Amino acid sequence: MADDHLTYEDSGVDYDRIDPLKVLAQRAARATGVHLERDGAREVAASRGESAYVVDIGDAYLASITECLGTKALVADAMREASGRTWYDHIAQDTIATAVNDLVTVGARPLSIHAYWAAGSSDWFDDVERMNDLVDGWKAACDVLGVAWGGGETPCLTGVVEERAIDLAASCVGIIRPKSRLTLGEDLAAGDAIVLLESSGIHANGLTLARKLSERLPEGYATVMPGGRTYGEALLDPTVLYPPVTEAAFEAGIGLRYIANITGHGWRKIMRHPGLFTYRISEVPPVPEVLKFMMDETRQTAEEAYGSLNMGAGFALFVRPEDGDAAVACAESMGVRAWVAGVVEDGPRQVVIEPLDVTLAEESLALRD
Amino acid sequence: MADDHLTYEDSGVDYDRIDPLKVLAQRAARATGVHLERDGAREVAASRGESAYVVDIGDAYLASITECLGTKALVADAMREASGRTWYDHIAQDTIATAVNDLVTVGARPLSIHAYWAAGSSDWFDDVERMNDLVDGWKAACDVLGVAWGGGETPCLTGVVEERAIDLAASCVGIIRPKSRLTLGEDLAAGDAIVLLESSGIHANGLTLARKLSERLPEGYATVMPGGRTYGEALLDPTVLYPPVTEAAFEAGIGLRYIANITGHGWRKIMRHPGLFTYRISEVPPVPEVLKFMMDETRQTAEEAYGSLNMGAGFALFVRPEDGDAAVACAESMGVRAWVAGVVEDGPRQVVIEPLDVTLAEESLALRD
Secondary structure (H helix, E strand, C coil): CCCCCCCCCCHHCHHHHHHHHHHHHHHHHHHHHHHHHHHCCCCCHHCCCCCCEEECCCCCEEEEEEECCHHHHHEEEHHHHHHHHCCCCHHHHHHHHHHHHHHHHHCCEEEEEEEEEEEHHHHHHHHHHHHHHHHHHHHHHHHHCCCCCCEECCCCCCCEEEECCCEEEEEEEECCHHHHEEEEECCCCCCCCEEEEECCCCCCCHHHHHHHHHHHCCHHHEEEECCCCCHHHHHHHCCCCCHHHHHHHHHCCCEEEEEEEEEEEEHHCCCCCCCCCCECCCCCCCCHHHHHHHHHHHCHHHHHHHHHCCCCCCEEECCCHHHHHHHHHHHCCCCEEEEEEEEECCCCCCCEHHHHCCCCCCCHHHHHH | CCCCCCCHHHHHHCCHHHHHHHHHHHHHHHCCCHHHHHHHHEHHHHHHHCCCCEEEEEEECCCCCCCEEHHHCHHHHHHHHHHCCCCCHHHHHHHHHHHHHHHHCCEEEEEEEEEEEECCCHHHHHCCCHHHHHHHHHHHHHHCCEEEEEEEEECCCCCEEECEEEEEEEEEEEEEEEHHHCCCCCCCCCCEEEEEECCCCCCCCHHHHHHHHHHCCCCCCHCCCCCCCCCHHHHCCCCCCHHHHHHHHHHCCCCEEEEECCEEEEEHHCCCCCCCEEEEECCCCCHHHHHHHHHHHHHCCHHHHHCCCCCEEEEEEECCHHHHHHHHHHHHCCCCCCCEEEEECCCCEEEHHHHHHEEEEEECCCCCC
16 A cells, blocks of 8 residues: 555544443433433434434424534635635535434434534634624525524633634434334335435545645645646535435335435445345445545545545435335435435345445444444 | 722623624524424524523424533643542533523423533543543433433544543423423513522633633632632532422422523523513522632622622522412422522613622623523
């Protein structure tokens, strides 16, 4: 492997050190579910490990989630001067997408969103254009989603958040009604079709790697890719909002067996379901130029790239065998390209990407976060 | 005023620069409420400006909130070595308290909590004792509250969060059922009793001032206060969890007209309700030593101190005139000292603290955040 090989593991996030906390927290959290039983509510225990927490309140389920943007805003900040724009309208959509794209995987319709915008100093608020873009982008995403922006926190956390940075997160509450919409994967079966939905680019995962790569490029984010766009600009394409697709699919009566948001760990998220299944992919969506560029420049193998980045597929629907084409039609009616890309089989837990001769095997990574 | 006079405004948080963003965001957020109307849900518009956002889902209301701890964890970090303990069990309770104490002011019962723990580097996770204390304290608070810990985010945000720090927040979902529990203050009237509930100390507001003061004290957090405890240790007394009191009050049929969590801006939060009322206080709860110490050492007047810190009263219930004593009994049955401390009157919006000869007048500060 060449010296300039760069993987996600090289880029600085050390999951081995964070995982013990996650395990401790998950164990402690699990023990609190019983509290709900005394009050006419009930935990849906099968939702633990899924992307959103689900509570049965009688005639409906509630789903809730809190998600963090990560470090993507640092790319926008680095691009601010050279590009003459703030990109925070895109960053706002990215932040909301991290929450709602997870929330809808359990069958929920998002109702309300809270913003969490923690700045490192009062200076952050002096860039009025950036502030306006953040608000406008946040509202625009809520409008697309048909979600109420319920409120939020805009603290100034000097000493906690880096002086010129902002920590962005979103929490979201959704409702699952009728209750039959609950989608936790209990019915997933061999023969089900795997429908992949296009991504717009890197979305909000892999940014630590992307930032590391920019440091290696002589022109950094200003590097012009073969198609003519700069690397930095392409990184900032906003994350696709998938809830309109899941809403359309539920309304169309598509038999949704399971839903996975393809985020960290890339296509390994396709095997997020805990069952013993092999996911055989026969059609690979086109790769956004920025992801192809990253794969090439970091000298990653296809196995490494598909195992850590979305590579053009940002979301997966697992549907009844006969519903693949209808699911694709639903997605495309909402402006999102989609493909019946493969099939679920009985077998060892792995993703087999036949056109690339790549197999992503189950391993210890915490795929169910 | 002496040279060593130090107020909240001096301590570094410049609200004048943050407020424009809040105003922009609140205006944009308000315009998204209509989205709910198409789906059998409905925004409770009167909840905008209150401490939690409320949605009518038919046979119940949902309430949701996201709240940030602020900078209190920096005090725990500073005390780590000298005291030989991490204090993160207390910090966990503080973080949860910021969310649930706000959530219950609208009449909600908290159902589930999500953790948001964003560390500045993987190194944060190497202090196993601190990690354990954070998890144990979080779970213990959930147990006291009877709330389900639904999940959370534990990202590592190098470049966004300061290298040795952690940004802690909590989001909470609650239910208001029966719907008659909704408490938005519409019935608040002259003659209602003001019941103040004890605080345990500084809680999670005023920590920037507290940290600034520690820099001025020759022995910093190790300064021994007259009663024998150190300043740092006393600052870390965990925030009182008030939801058991509000639950008991609803169960006892207390006529709750309005509820206010006394946080930033201290006793000015007593006039949080938007109506034209004067809040006349005739009994002042004992002041926790750490707050008395801060007031003395910063040379603040009573008006400054009561206008920025909780000064011994962390939560206020506004109840029917005849229910004051019953509300006190409810609180004390849950181990929280309480006082029928005053009365609501028609008049200009102000808090009159008669025993101290202090009047806190309405002003431009964003009291309704």
